[in-house]
Amino acid sequence: MKRLVIISVGLLCVVSSVVVSAGAAESGEALVPKEKTVLFNGKDFAGWKLFVPDPSHDVAQTWSVKDGILCCEGRPAGYMRTETAYADYHLHVEWRWPGQPGNNGVLIHNSGPDKVWPKSLECQLQSGSAGDFWVIGGVETAQHAQGGPRVSGRRTRKLHDSSEKPPGEWNAYDIIAKDDWVVVLVNGVLQNVATQCSERSGRVCLQSEGAAIEYRNVYLEPVQ
Numbered sequence: 001m002k003r004l005v006i007i008s009v010g011l012l013c014v015v016s017s018v019v020v021s022a023g024a025a026e027s028g029e030a031l032v033p034k035e036k037t038v039l040f041n042g043k044d045f046a047g048w049k050l051f052v053p054d055p056s057h058d059v060a061q062t063w064s065v066k067d068g069i070l071c072c073e074g075r076p077a078g079y080m081r082t083e084t085a086y087a088d089y090h091l092h093v094e095w096r097w098p099g100q101p102g103n104n105g106v107l108i109h110n111s112g113p114d115k116v117w118p119k120s121l122e123c124q125l126q127s128g129s130a131g132d133f134w135v136i137g138g139v140e141t142a143q144h145a146q147g148g149p150r151v152s153g154r155r156t157r158k159l160h161d162s163s164e165k166p167p168g169e170w171n172a173y174d175i176i177a178k179d180d181w182v183v184v185l186v187n188g189v190l191q192n193v194a195t196q197c198s199e200r201s202g203r204v205c206l207q208s209e210g211a212a213i214e215y216r217n218v219y220l221e222p223v224q
Contacts, residue, residue, distance in 0.1 A: 030087040030201035033220045039082060039204065040218040042068035051114045052078035052208070062208050070215040072104070072208050077116050079107065079205040087201035090221040091175040095213055097167045101127030102211020106173060108182070109139065109202035120205060121197060123175055123184050124155075125213070130171065131158035131184050131191025141182075142196035156192065163189035170216070178223050 039047065043065060050059040054076065063080055064071045072080075093106055107120035119137030124130060133156040135144050143156050150157040163186045165171050174185040182194040206215060 030085040032088045033086065033222050035222065037220040038218075039220060040070055040215065042216070045080065047083055048080045049083055049114070050078075050080045052076050053116050068216065070206070070218070071098075072206070072213050072215070074102065074104065074208055074211040074213060077207075077209055079118070079207045081107075081110055081114075081118075081203045081205040083203075085111070085202050086204065086220060088178055088223055089176075090223055091173075091177070091204060092217060092219050092221070093173040093175070093206070093215060094170050094217045095125060095173065095215050096165075096170045097127065097211065098214055099167075099212050101167045102209075102213075103127070104209045104211060104213045105134070105207045106175065107136070107205035107207060108175060108177060109197065109199035110205050111199065111202045112137065118205070119199075120202065121182060121194070121199065122207075123173065123182075123192075125173070125207070127167070127211075128162050128164065129158070130162065130164050130173070131160075131186045131189075132156065133182075133184075133192055133194055138198075140196075140198045141194040143194055145196075156194070158184075158186075158191040159193075160189060160191060163187045163191065176223060 050063055062073050104125040105122045107122050110118050110120040112119040117136045121139050122134035122136055124132035124134060135154050144151055172187050176183040180197045180200055182197055184192045
């Protein structure tokens with residue numbers, strides 16, 4: 001995994017020849033991981049807040065933990081988010097579709113009040129589109145602002161054809177956030193790069209957005 005981080009950071013320079021500063025990001029009160037930080041412990045929701053817009057809804061009907069796996073039913077729309085904001089990290093998330101593939105996402109650099117949809121940069125998990133970026137709530141990136149053939153509305157499409165595995169198999173998302181850069185790899189394939197991101201830190205969210213999805217091995221590592 002450390003080798004993957006080194007390769008990914010190196011790819012930043014290849015993509016646009018901009019040198020990323022090794023100095024600390026201006027992350028305010030955000031935590032910069034110094035060692036591997038497990039976000040989902042495989043047992044409960046310690047360290048997370050579960051959000052749906054209807055306060056009367058039983059969140060246990062949407063999220064549960066079974067045999068060390070985080071299960072999300074996909075309805076209603078909402079998310080679970082870390083209670084802590086983070087900056088300058090390598091986020092690893094594994095996911096699979098237990099049934100019919102659909103839509104979901106990993107939100108990073110989340111801030112502000114809980115709502116649908118919260119201020120964040122979405123790393124898309126929609127089946128066939130994992131690796132797309134969506135800007136939400138005023139977040140901006142250079143690639144989205146410049147437009148072009150990969151940009152449509154709030155979406156910046158991934159760089160390559162889908163590198164996702166068949167439904168039912170586990171996929172790996174590796175999201176590297178450093179200063180104002182964000183790089184995403186899907187199953188080891190570089191799928192997108194965002195530069196000049198308007199947000200450099202924030203909470204991490206796992207969405208509930210329409211289809212049942214399962215997560216495991218959710219953790220942060222330092223960017224090396």
